[in-house]
Amino acid sequence: MGRTRNDHAAAAAAARALPGKWTFAGNFPSSLTAKSVARNISSGRLPNYPAYQPAGAWEAYAAPAGDQESVWVRYIGHGEPVAPLPDRMTVRVADRGDGTRGYVGLEVVTVTIAATCAECGGPRGWDTVRPNWTCEDGAWYGVDTWTNGCGHVDMFAAVLREARLRPLPVAPPSRPVEVIG
Numbered sequence: 001m002g003r004t005r006n007d008h009a010a011a012a013a014a015a016r017a018l019p020g021k022w023t024f025a026g027n028f029p030s031s032l033t034a035k036s037v038a039r040n041i042s043s044g045r046l047p048n049y050p051a052y053q054p055a056g057a058w059e060a061y062a063a064p065a066g067d068q069e070s071v072w073v074r075y076i077g078h079g080e081p082v083a084p085l086p087d088r089m090t091v092r093v094a095d096r097g098d099g100t101r102g103y104v105g106l107e108v109v110t111v112t113i114a115a116t117c118a119e120c121g122g123p124r125g126w127d128t129v130r131p132n133w134t135c136e137d138g139a140w141y142g143v144d145t146w147t148n149g150c151g152h153v154d155m156f157a158a159v160l161r162e163a164r165l166r167p168l169p170v171a172p173p174s175r176p177v178e179v180i181g
């Protein structure tokens, strides 16, 4: 690996090499710190983050990643349009119960979850959601499936748990960047 934690020069170089693609930039024990770092990177105004210059060429957001908060950045100074990152996504998942009451069959539940991976904070595959069919006791049920760019797989049981326990973001993680002048 050779990349130390929160090596912003390396993160910025990696993001620059893949314009428009969200790139991991660091983990922080404090959510407040991570959010402030993300704001500062997006604004491009502070000298604390010289790797993310010029101002207006970067977007950043902070999201929970396990018991930490991660910051993700993307380079948007290449002049191509980029899709805004939604803060949440609504999907249909299969609920097979929590196992405490034995076999309960399958129920399709529609849940709204954060558009970022619960494990690493990277963007979930919100733009890859596609209908899928799952069979249970000879009956077919329509659910959704998606692929996360980070490689973490969202199992339905974990998604249901997350929908119950993990608060949704209060504001979009990605804000539009105003180009002045």
Ligand SMILES: [Zn+2]
Pocket (backbone or CB within 6 Å): 117, 118, 119, 120, 121, 122, 148, 150, 151, 152
């Ligand atoms: Zn992930």
